[in-house]
Amino acid sequence: MPDSLSPPRLPRRILAWIGGRDRAFGALRDLEDLYLFDLKEIGPRAARRRYRRQAAAAAFGYLRNQFFWSFPMLNNYLKIAWRNITRRKGLAFLNIFGLSVGLAVCLSILIYYRHETSYDDDHEFRDRIVRFEPRFLNPDGSVRGGFATLAPGFVPLLETDFPAVEKIARLVSLSSFGDTFVTNGESVTREPRVFLADAALFEIFSLPLVEGDSRSALSEPNTVVLSSTTARRYFPDSPALGRMLKLENRISGPILVRIAGVMKDAPLNSHFHCDILGSLASVKAVRSLDAYFYGTTNLTDNVAYIYARLAPGASAASLEASLPAFLDRVLPTRTTEDGQTLRPSSRYGLIVRPVSEIHLQARNNNEIEPGGDPKMLSLFILIAGLILAVACINFVNLATARASKRAREVGLRKVVGGRRKTLAFQFMLESVMIVFVSMVAGLALARLTLPAFSSMAGRPLSFAAVLEPGSLLILAGVFLLASLVSGLYPAAYISGFRPAAILRGELTRGSRGALFRKIMVVFQFAVSVVLIIGVGVVGRQMRFLREVDLGFDRENVILMPVSSEIIGSWEDVHRELAADTAVLDASLSKRAPSGSLQDAPGFLATVNGTLVRSSFSMPHNRVSREFFRTYRMRFVAGRDFSEDFPTDATEAFVLNETAVRRLGWASPEEAVGRPFSVAGGRNGRVIGVTADFNYESLHKEIVPIVTYIVPGQANTLSVRLAAGRVEDGLNHVRSVWNRYRPGFPFEFDFLDDRLNGLYQNEERMMRMFRAFSGLAVLVACLGLFGLASYAAEQRIREIGIRKVMGASAGRIVAMFSAEFGRWICAAILLAWPVGYVLMKKWLGGFAYKTSIGWAPFIVSAVLAIAIALATVVSRTLRAASANPAESLRHE
Amino acid sequence: MKLLSRIEEIILLAVLRLGADAYGLTICREVSRVTEKDWLVGAIYAPLARLHKNGHVEIRPGPQGVDPAENRRIYYLVTPQGLEALGETRRITARGWLGLSDPKTERP
Structure with a gap:
């Protein structure tokens, strides 16, 4: 057996590596000699064992030596390094200061990064929580736009059609329906973060309650859950559970609610925080709203954030892949003018967004809270x-x-x-x-x-x-x-x-x-x-x-939310507001500059003899007569709404230049006087064309807009104050407000603040x-x-x-x-x-x-x-x- | 003159006994035989180096005509000074033992 003649190879290698080639050579020579002797005297097995033992002992000795002798050297290095630093203190300072600034920046950004990527990660089912979001598609399949909210009519349909959807809940932000006021005893507070939700929300998100029972908290109508901070704000010394509050909002009217629970404040890195979370079941009492939120008929108004918990093992991607077929089944098929049928899924899509992506990647216009970038x-x-x-x-x-x-x-x-x-x-x-x-x-x-x-x-x-x-x-x-x-x-x-x-x-x-x-x-x-x-x-x-010219005068305009009292007696309110010379004009509108243009129900126009029917999306704005005057928007053709033409209130439309261009008229003058109608049965004529102006942020192109008079649907009251007399104007507006909304706080924003807020x-x-x-x-x-x-x-x-x-x-x-x-x-x-x-x-x-x-x-x-x-x-x-x-x- | 240490004495005796064949490994084996303990090969080099420094052994070239690998061995030879030191040690030991009996054989 020729193999046993040579000593084991591994110990030899280790020894050579530890000791360095030169030093180990002599030792290896000796070990080999020993092995050859042993081979003859005590046999190969014992010889090999002895070789290994001797090699191990030698390697240990080398290591011990190296370790022992490295200390004085290490000591020396440290000493020299220290001397070098202290000898040139200025230089060392430059080095250390520069590096620490660099590292501090790195650390700060690391903290920022960890924060931004940690959103919603402490929910128990975080990997299975998704949100359904609508997407509007171009004919070529690309995405034209979308919302974070979805029409609530999809909820029962999704729940029955997909076993992968284990729990599903609607979350409705009441602020999107105007302001909510809460009355506790005598005091009235405006609450910006009020939501309504299904009881199932507690089974999707982990929102622990400190008082009350999460299983029953939102199941009954007219119950609410407060956040700890809010509960302390209203009831500083006593438990809030079981107490009553009066809630008032435009859609719900004034309702009396019972506090069924107090939940821990959501962590800062959550994509939504609510102060007051009411039961969506409360709206069942209002008959029209019951069908609106709970039926399967409302498939168009995107008013609720729809969250779902998927079954274990279900994948969001495969769920999303099966949604187009679902949409084709539940949405009506449309027929175009030339007789082609359009599948609903070719214009409209649903995406399934994992909750962890909401903060950084969703970036919808109407997110509950602005996301990261x-x-x-x-x-x-x-x-x-x-x-x-x-x-x-x-x-x-x-x-x-x-x-x-x-x-x-x-x-x-x-x-x-x-x-x-x-x-x-x-x-x-x-x-x-x-x-x-x-x-x-x-x-x-x-x-x-x-x-x-x-x-x-x-x-x-x-x-x-x-x-x-x-x-x-x-x-x-x-x-x-x-x-x-x-x-x-x-x-x-x-x-x-x-x-x-x-x-x-x-x-x-x-x-x-x-x-x-x-x-x-x-x-x-x-x-x-x-x-x-x-x-x-x-x-x-x-x-x-x-500073860019937005197409209107942004200075000295204040915006405030309106209530049904103000809308109901608008003619009187307007007269009283205009009575003081510090107020130049005032108007109501559904959408105001700095807000987003969300509704585009459809239109019908006759252009050069042919009928154009909703061939592109044209947002609507419903306003009171004084709108363009209040904002000082410039007309390029035709005229503004006017008191001299009583028919303006029912059959006048104002377009912007972009709308005229998209519709195919050669010039604004040509558009004036043409017949025009909008979905909902209003027919009339174009009476004027305004210059283009930016409603939304300048990130977006100016869109075509049609404006007509429907003061009843207004959300916002805009008042233009006289330059230099802002204080007088504000006092006057406040006195009028107090006459029509006694007890409610007078809160307003300046238009230019809101516009700057967009950036x-x-x-x-x-x-x-x-x-x-x-x-x-x-x-x-x-x-x-x-x-x-x-x-x-x-x-x-x-x-x-x-x-x-x-x-x-x-x-x-x-x-x-x-x-x-x-x-x-x-x-x-x-x-x-x-x-x-x-x-x-x-x-x-x-x-x-x-x-x-x-x-x-x-x-x-x-x-x-x-x-x-x-x-x-x-x-x-x-x-x-x-x-x-x-x-x-x-x- | 400095006295030899015990291990130096044993190694010097081994080199003396081995004569022309005294190099690291053979010395180690001889030491192991005499002391009836298994010595590590490396363990003899430190005393051997001391003996060399003090002039008790000298290094001589290996035998001619063997294969080149064997020439890497270092052969040792006891110097006259080494012999004298050995003799001195022996005499000291003998003087110390004079009149005494070996405890192992004499006293059961």
């Missing part, structure tokens, strides 16, 4: 990465720039037997130390700035998110990455010095390293310039949104973006500051000689500035096209946008050069104005 989130993650990269580059640059100072140390270590590996280890250890200190400082910084950051982000962020296992893992990853990125290059670079050259004094500064440093500075400043351009363009766009997301993004960009520029400057001071110090003799030869301090500073300035200019040239492309893309998300213009580019360049020069000059001026005798004394 995944694009914004990834942008911030990118910025965090960039700032960290800039900070790491600082570290690398300063470490390599300083390398010549440490060349002698490296040379000596090599001469006395330091291997490249151990030297690299030493320098890695130093950077790990710096990163560690920065990490601790960064954590503290992030903790301190968290309150400011949460208000900027508009989210209640908690530092506890950092301590979750997932975050800690990410944190460890960032730590390792930062250590590697900032330590690897200096370690490789410095440990590669040739000892002979160093000790002869040949090496001082490597030109290779200098080039690398300059490229890095270019990169840092390019990043900074791109961010400055971003801030400029975003700011321009925000200003544009605030809150952008405002917020703008603020965060500006802050982060500022930090990136700051960190980049720190690096330049360090490099400039280092360069000035390195070339102190050159400066001395130049001064002796007659150069002025100014010329020397100019020389340095020109040197750094060249690279900053390169960075700017690099950053311009990148910034242009990125901002072009960002502006693409707006239907109405400003031009990018040249100003942000010029400003960014001037700013970058100014900041860089200020940094360089401040560092070199001292060196340049020093007495040359000082610096040359040693030559």
Whole structure:
């Protein structure tokens, strides 16, 4: 057996690996000899056993030695690292400060990220909760629009048709039907977060009750569940259970409700929060509403959020795939003019949205609460990465720039037997130390700035998110990455010095390293310039949104919700409002600018002799006669509604320019006087055409709109006050309000506040973006500051000689500035096209946008050069104005 | 002159006995035989190095004409100084034992 002649291979390999090839060789030689002897004397099995034992003992000895001797070296490394840090305190501060700012930004964004992705994850059935959402389809199958709400008529149908739907519940926001007022004893409060829901909601979401029983809480009519905070607000000292409140809303009328439970406040990272959750069964008493919410006939009015809990193992995707066939079955088939039948599912679809996606991905117009923005989130993650990269580059640059100072140390270590590996280890250890200190400082910084950051982000962020296992893992990853990125290059670079050259004094500064440093500075400043351009363009766009001509006068208009009392006696209310000269005009409307245009029941028009029937979606707005006057919307043809034409109230329509264009008339003048009708049986003529105006946010194109007089359906009262007499006007409106709605609080919004509110997301993004960009520029400057001071110090003799030869301090500073300035200019040239492309893309998300213009580019360049020069000059001026005798004394 | 330690003495005796065949492994086996304990091969190198430093053994090239792998062995030879130290140790031991009996054989 030839195999047993050779000793076992594995121990041999292990020994060679542990001991190093040279050292283990002698031992292995001996072990093999021993094995050969043993083979003859005690047989192969015993020989092998003995070989293994001996090899194991030798390996253990080697390890013990290595461990023992590594302590003095480790000690030495730490000592040297500490000395290096304390010797150059300024430099160490730059490094640590830059890195901690970078890490703090990373941490803050990590917290933000964890918050944004953690929505609705503490419901017991979170993986099985879905929401049904309608989608309107174009003829080619693409999605034209959609809502978060669905028509409640689908609920019984879905429940019976799909066994995968285990529980299903409707959630209705009462605020979408106007304001809700709650009377407790004498006081009346407007409650914005009032919902009605089926009892099954408690079986879908985990909403624990602190008082009452969740199984029965919402099953009876006229019962409500309050959130703990609301319960305390109404009944500060006594239990709320069983107490009565009066609830008043336009659809329900005044009803007396009993408090059947108090639930824990929903966690902050829920996609909806309700103060008062009433039983939807309450509306059963109202006969028309019973069918509206509970029948199967209402398949068109999207008024309820429909949540379902799926059966275990059921997949949302397969449920969604079976929905088109379901829709074809339950929805009526339509026939077009040319006799083709249209399947309902070709125009209309349902999607099944998992609850975990609602916050970040749903982004419907009528979400219960505004969701997050995944694009914004990834942008911030990118910025965090960039700032960290800039900070790491600082570290690398300063470490390599300083390398010549440490060349002698490296040379000596090599001469006395330091291997490249151990030297690299030493320098890695130093950077790990710096990163560690920065990490601790960064954590503290992030903790301190968290309150400011949460208000900027508009989210209640908690530092506890950092301590979750997932975050800690990410944190460890960032730590390792930062250590590697900032330590690897200096370690490789410095440990590669040739000892002979160093000790002869040949090496001082490597030109290779200098080039690398300059490229890095270019990169840092390019990043900074791109961010400055971003801030400029975003700011321009925000200003544009605030100041653009919307097609109406947005100043001095107040909006308030209306009640049936005001609508019922509108003629009187209007007369009284107009009595004071501080009020210029007032009107009622179903939709007002800054709201969304939700209803588009259909229309019929005769254009050039042919009949056009709802060929595209044209939202309707139902208003009182004074609407266009109140908003000062401009007419391009025809006339406004007028008291002189009593028939206006029943047969007059006003279109906007876009509607005229879409309908196919050649000019607005041509449209005036043409017959027009809308679904619901109103026939009449077009009496006027207004200029286009933006009802909704400028993210959207202007849509065609038809306006006609139906004051009875109004939601909003708009009042235009005289400029400069806003206070008088408000007092007058309040007195009229109190006459018609005694006891109810007078609450209103200014139109321009509401309009600006549409861009809150952008405002917020703008603020965060500006802050982060500022930090990136700051960190980049720190690096330049360090490099400039280092360069000035390195070339102190050159400066001395130049001064002796007659150069002025100014010329020397100019020389340095020109040197750094060249690279900053390169960075700017690099950053311009990148910034242009990125901002072009960002502006693409707006239907109405400003031009990018040249100003942000010029400003960014001037700013970058100014900041860089200020940094360089401040560092070199001292060196340049020093007495040359000082610096040359040693030559 | 410094006295030899016990292990140095045993190793030196092994080298002396092995003569031309004294290298790491054979020394180890001889030590193991004499002490009736299984020694690790590596364990003899530290005292052997000490003996070499103190001039009690010298390194000599291995026998010519064997295969090249064997030339990696280091052969040892006792120096006259080593011999003298051995003799000294022996005399010290003998003087110490003079008039005493071996406890193992004499006292049951």
